[in-house]
Amino acid sequence: MDWDKLRIFHAVADAGSLTHAGDQLHLSQSAVSRQVRGLEESLNATLFHRHARGLILTEQGELLFDATRAMMKRLDAATARIRDSEEEVFGELRVTTTIGFGTLWLAPRLPDLYEKYPDLKIDLMLEERVLDLPMREADVAIRMKEPSQADLIRKRLMSVHMCLFASRDYLEDRGMPETPDDLHEHRLICQNPRSAQVGAGATLVNELMTYDVPSLLTVNNYFGVLQGVLHNLGIGVLPDYLARDFPDLVRVLPEVHSGEVPVFLAYPEELRQSKRISAFRDFVQKEIMEYRKTMKEQAVS
Template sequence: MDWDKLRIFHAVADAGSLTHAGDVLHLSQSAVSRQIRSLEDSLSVTLFHRHARGLILTEQGELLFDATKSMVKRLDAAAARIRDSEDEVFGELRVTTTTGFGTLWLAPRLPALYAKYPSLKIDLMLEERVLDLPMREADVAIRMKEPSQADLIRRRLMNIRMRLYATPEYLEQAGMPATMADFAQHRLICQNTGAAQVAAGASLVQQLMAFDIPSTLTVNNYFGVLQGVLSHLGIGVLPDYLTEDFPKLVRVLPDVESGEVPVFLAYPEELRQSKRVAAFRDFVTEEIFAYRKRQRVAAEGED
């Protein structure tokens, strides 16, 4: 199929007019019309219904327009990646991470990234499903375990642990538990052990559930768990990186925590030279370095 004819068809379908498409393409109306007729002849279909108010796509035309829209989008994305060889950072960057980390840690820090690169367009995809980076379902991933896919560049960002937190208001009303057995007097807020989550967090929840806990609230992501805790509903199992942004949370049973959970940033080998990926990678790395430094200073101040 002739790409030039498809390009002209796409412009006509997008504009709904031969004249307007000709203006965009810098072609005469008659030249545009000839190309559309030639395409229709080659496909043996009618692509447009013609009437005095303009052009309307036929069912076959709609199918072809869907295809050309996808082609144009991919070409635009390819052109943006090619332009990444320049110094300017701009264009779309598709980032995937978990709902909890994306909403509670990453999103609140993005204003600083946009301030540095105002032409950047981030498509943040928050879900527990692991997207396929080599198949380009996303450009960059932040994951709570080391990626196993081949042809990925990966960087370990930090380690986190799941711990127990509550609000001062809840603890004033319900009391501070001194042992795990005291959970019999409290409500536990956590992810359901059947929900997609890190194994260390699920293991801690299973350990807690072994006690006679009369009331629970289970949510399928840590953002929901946090909202339950902030609403003074009970004691929540939450990642320790929350303590900086929510300093009023009180840690409960300081000796109880999950094993370490590694956090990795990964992207395909083919994006090694991408300016957008490099800008995002360096930004996240700097933010985590600064966070860890503040945590060390705070810990030294407590000694």
């Protein structure tokens, strides 16, 4: 099967348009159309339904697109490995993690990484869905549980607990609760137990709901919970790693917290020699060590 025709078919299927695919490939629309027709003739199959608003893949087209997508991902992986310099760190690095960890812990620390490696291009993909690393949906992941795939290199970074926090101004105005029963005098800010989140966090929220909390604000990510707490709306359920970076937060009811949430860094075995992966891994581990040191110092003081 002609590779050029497959490459052009993939671009058309991905763009949904002959014109857009031609722009990406620097080919005329007629040249793209001719290659697609040639591929259809060689397969004796119709790959696209054509209509005024663009192109839609047929069932046969979907099958071929699945194959070319997998091929492209493998080619991207090979290209990344080939381009990785023995001495320099450059190029795109696709990092996936949760919205909370990505916005509240990782993103604020990235300036130090860029200062050291200015030619690095990070694509930060924040979502609760676990992306498929072996299929190259991302290069490296930071996950709130141990990855299940066997063909991944994994490194446990730290453990997190979900805890209760409030702002100093809120506590000065409303008072510090002494027992969990006192929560009925406060507003609770948390993720909805049915939203995507770590299981330990959802369990803690369900337990807190049993204390007859009269006022509630639920948000679908921890960044929103933090904003509510910082703006004095109530007592929030937040990860304990925020205590270092947000000194205005005060821990409430220290005996109330979730179970342990392990944090893992993972990447495909095939990227073991990647200089970009190594640079990112070392950077994260260094930041984790500094975080642990600071937390120990705060505990002693």
